Amino acid sequence: MNNLHLSLTEFRNESRLLKEARSLIRAQVFARIYVAALHTQGLAVDEAFGAGISAHRFALATRKYSKNLIFQLLKYLEYCIRVFFYYRNKNIACVNVHSLGLLPLGMVLKYVWQASLVYDAHELETETNSSKGFRQRLGKWLERKLIKHVDMTIVVSESIADWYANEYGIGRPPVVLNAPNQRALKKNNHFREQLGIRDDQIILLYQGGLMAGRGVHLILDAFKARHDHKVVAVFMGYGALQQDIQDAAALQQNIFFYPAVAPQLVLEYTASADLGISLIENTCLSYFYCMPNKLFEYAMAGLPVLVSNMKDMSVLVSKNNMGAVISDFSATGISWAIDDFLTQDLTAMKANAYRVACEHAWEVQEQKMLAAYQAIGLGSRHIQGASQ
Known part of the structure; x- marks a missing residue:
């Protein structure tokens, strides 16, 4: 049983995603975790991040085109198609999307692959500086329509959890803070x-x-x-x-x-x-x-x-x-x-x-995250199947 994380980044310094992936592998929730990202010059197409975790960066043929709406849609469509065909035979039991724009793809994969869907909201994306006017209205409409169909939404602050519960009438999402691993107090110079x-x-x-x-x-x-x-x-x-x-x-x-x-x-x-x-x-x-x-x-x-x-x-x-x-x-x-x-x-x-x-260290956040996965049926009862 494997897990796919969808990211529209180049996956250079995605510390939160990596911490989540390593925790899920250690807890044997999944046998393998795949990350779908974007390729750019100077980065490896395929890269391993420890036992059981690997990223594939897609070199989109359309990425060289301009950033107007039509070409952005073409890029998105190419990414969606390539993700589907690349991972369709990899026994994906859970899909994680790391941005609002990827929710439609996540929803398609959820139903086609009969997988669980996790929406990992790294920020309050419909209420950012770049989300204004038509873009904001479209984003909120999309999120409102799709969020009730995801199996779990994870957020990064208590106030954002309250906002989601109040705005969309959903159960209050679990809060997993973006905290580092615990470290001994040591001064450097x-x-x-x-x-x-x-x-x-x-x-x-x-x-x-x-x-x-x-x-x-x-x-x-x-x-x-x-x-x-x-x-x-x-x-x-x-x-x-x-x-x-x-x-x-x-x-x-x-x-x-x-x-x-x-x-x-x-x-x-x-x-x-x-x-x-x-x-x-x-x-x-x-x-x-x-x-x-x-x-x-x-x-x-x-x-x-x-x-x-x-x-x-x-x-x-x-x-x-x-x-x-x-x-x-x-x-x-x-x-x-x-x-x-x-x-x-x-x-x-x-x-x-x-x-x-x-x-509030990651060791504490990890337990909250694993409890949330267990609540949607991806916890301890699946550990035995994770070795398949």
Whole structure:
């Protein structure tokens, strides 16, 4: 009995999907897990990710065409056809879709292959910045029509679970947070050693996607205006705003850029900082309800965190005294919040952050996920069949 995960990404750093797959293999829910992704130059067509897990990246003939609606539909249709024929004889008992756009394909495969269907919603996709006007109406109509036919929906925050239950009148979906595996608390010094940061300077780390809506320019402006170098900002990641950060780093002695590292090394580098910052901007409901993985990565490395006042994120930080919530969302407000942060008991915050990270670690999320699979008939009673 095998499991197929559908992704419209190139499957480079899909840490959540890989954690789920490895947990399902370890628990013997499935014998093999396949991932269908998209190919691009420089990536292997077929790649193994440990025992029982493999990805196939489809090199679509239509991918070179423009991004207008007609060609996008052709690309989607080619992907659907190739997925169907490639996996049709691989004993797929469960199909997981990792985006709203793949729900129609997942629904077809569910009924043609008589498989279970899991909708793994990584965000509140119909309430994102890119989902506006006709696209949003179409997305909500599609989701409303199809979600009642899936066997299980998994979401990434408590507020998103409430939204789905209220919006579509379905049972409240299980919440599986995007948290890292538990890790011993261990300090590293990679940034100071590789970037030339002094031992007496405090490192405020931003890690993750360097894109709009994450407060990147606000942090840059705050540090450009600071007159001392007691606190320095390190940006680690990749994205559209990388050049802006590198330009600022070339001119400012308190701003540094470090390229993204492999997922398995992220926490090693996170533990080289002193504080973490996650400034998701309240530009859409999906962001307001988010629980970003970097929040838990900071905490697992024992970093007190400075966060914006997004609902679930700010409640977690305030309730557990593991950092501070920014109320004045401006460059001046951020700078003031950093200075005020340094007057707090950071030792206690560090201990609280690590405790919260362990309480919500992937080992805990894994059990919630496996219980949800068992509830739809894909748990312990299928373990024996998983070896077939």
